[in-house]
Amino acid sequence: MISKKLTSKAGITVPKSIRADLGWKPGMAVDMIPLEDGSLKIRPHIDQCRxxxxxxSVKxxxxxxxxxxxxxxxxxxV
Ligand SMILES: [Zn+2]
Structure with missing residues (x-):
């Protein structure tokens, strides 16, 4: 586990070692899912029916x- 502080604009950088382990690339789309325990799940973006x-089969x-x-x-x- 790596602990970090949010920036002054509430941003956060995913550490390089974690990005490398996950295969995440700069600029890739992610989904952010707030959880009931106050944590935040971040995953690679998956298209979802609005x-x-x-x-x-989402288009x-x-x-x-x-x-x-x-x-x-x-x-x-219509
Ligand atoms: Zn649908």
């Missing part, structure tokens, strides 16, 4: 990620 939250259209089921429901509604 409407139902699934990760299955990106412009800045919106959605699954085939929600796309079909949206098509019916």
């Amino acid at each position: 409407f139902c939250g699934t990760h299955e 990106r259209y412009k800045d919106i990620c959605l699954c085939p089921e929600c796309a079909a429901k949206m098509k019916e509604a």
